[in-house]
Structures are given as structure tokens and as C-alpha cells.
Amino acid sequence: MSDELVFYTHPMSRGRIVRWMLEEVGASYRTEVVGYGPAMKEAAYRAINPLGKVPALRHHGVTVTETAAICAYLADAFPEAGLAPGLSDPQRGAYYRWLFFGAGPVEAAVTNKALGVVVPDDPRMRGMVGYGSLAEVLDALEGAVSAAEYLAGGRFSAADLYVGAHLMWGMQFGSIERRPAYEAYVARLADRPAAVRAREIDDRLLAESAEA
Structure with missing residues (x-):
């Protein structure tokens, strides 16, 4: 094989x-x-x-x-x-959290915005949408990238790569609004040799x- x-x-x-x-x-x-x-x-x-x-x-x-x-x-x-905290590392949870936050709420909310899909301002309807609202997703993400240099402890991981790539792409093409916290975060990532x-x-x- x-x-x-x-x-x-x-x-x-x-x-x-x-x-x-x-x-x-x-x-x-x-x-x-x-x-x-x-x-x-x-x-x-x-x-x-x-x-x-x-x-x-x-x-x-x-x-x-x-x-x-x-x-x-x-x-x-x-x-x-x-590129990932070890299985016994307490930061493994944060790594999974933000990696799949990027793959779930961020991707879904940003894609819906690009397609013009508007979630009705009705608690029952919003409850059916896993991400709630685009504003809530972007605020949560801003809090995460502002809290520390990287998403899972003090070192770069695949979670940073995945989330950072979405932020770079989204801000470049206007599907994600530019915020100082996002720009400072992606600046730490974009110049990595890889x-x-x-x-x-x-x-x-x-x-x-x-x-x-």
C-alpha cells in the first residue's frame, strides 16, 4: 500500500x-x-x-x-x-473547538451572506440555524483571536491555519468585514514561510x- x-x-x-x-x-x-x-x-x-x-x-x-x-x-x-496539541494536552479541546468553528459556523454564515440568505429575526427560526447569526459568529471569532496570539495555547496549530485562511480570503473579497483584531491575527500568519x-x-x- x-x-x-x-x-x-x-x-x-x-x-x-x-x-x-x-x-x-x-x-x-x-x-x-x-x-x-x-x-x-x-x-x-x-x-x-x-x-x-x-x-x-x-x-x-x-x-x-x-x-x-x-x-x-x-x-x-x-x-x-x-500542528496539533497532543491528545493529553488540555489545549486539544480548544484546538478542536476553533478548527470546527471555522468549518461550521464561520463557513455557513459567510456562505449564506454571499448567497443573500437572510435568517429571519425570529427566535424560533434562528434556533434552527446552528450559527445563530453572522454578527454573533464574527463577534465570537473576534473574541477568540483577540484573547491570545494563537487559538490553542501559545503555539500555531492547524486551527489557526484553517481559521486564518478563511479570514484572509473573506477580508480580501469582502465576505468578512475587516476588523483590527482580524487583521492583527492574520498578519501573524500570512508571512509564515509555508x-x-x-x-x-x-x-x-x-x-x-x-x-x-
Whole structure:
């Protein structure tokens, strides 16, 4: 069974988050760029991800999809990179909390805003929406990134990578309002060598696809 890491992505997708994670891990990996449209929906790729979406990862014959799950998997598969608190570390709870806060409430609330979905101002209706309201989500996130340098104790983790990537992307494209606390937080992350390498790789692939 191959232990090769195979990364399925497109340079203008959530795969950019996984690319950053792979660069932080430092393990060798192979990239398979999957084009939007027929290539991503054909049977060969749907055998990897039935939804016909990127990113996806194959490692030891196992396929992992969903960006937060891939980040969590890589953090545990390569513990020497120090991207997740240990199982006995009390900060493991905060790590899980904020990693999946990003994958759940943040992603859902921001996507709904982009689609023009408005949650009715009715307690019964809001109770059906797991995140409550976009304002509540953004306030909670502001509190988290203001409270400490990183989300899970005093060191950078996959939770910071995932949440930070969403903040960077959201503030760049206007789906998340700019707040001083967010900008100070992402400034601590954006210049990490792995983040710079990942951006350079994906930007180059994006330029190459535009020229093709």
C-alpha cells in the first residue's frame, strides 16, 4: 500500500488551505490539478470524491475529503510538525473547538451572506440555524483571536491555519468585514514561510492555467 501523499486540487479553491497545510507539514506530496467542469465531475474523479469537488487527499490508500478534515488528518499523521496539541494536552479541546468553528459556523454564515440568505429575526427560526447569526459568529471569532496570539495555547496549530485562511480570503473579497483584531491575527500568519510557499505555488499554477 503506497504511503505517497496525493493532493487533488485546483489553484482557485479551498485547496489553497490544504496546500498551506501540506507545506507546513513538510512531507513530500504529489499534486493532481483537477479542472473545473467536466474533469471534476467525471467518473474517474468522482471515484475519489463522489461530490466532484476539491480538495481531496489520498494517503496510505485512504481518501480524505473536506478541508478541515484534511487539515486535522495531516496534523495527526505528521505529529513531528507540531500542528496539533497532543491528545493529553488540555489545549486539544480548544484546538478542536476553533478548527470546527471555522468549518461550521464561520463557513455557513459567510456562505449564506454571499448567497443573500437572510435568517429571519425570529427566535424560533434562528434556533434552527446552528450559527445563530453572522454578527454573533464574527463577534465570537473576534473574541477568540483577540484573547491570545494563537487559538490553542501559545503555539500555531492547524486551527489557526484553517481559521486564518478563511479570514484572509473573506477580508480580501469582502465576505468578512475587516476588523483590527482580524487583521492583527492574520498578519501573524500570512508571512509564515509555508504560507508564502503555498501562495507562490498556487499563484503559479493559476497563471499557467490562464495561459493554457
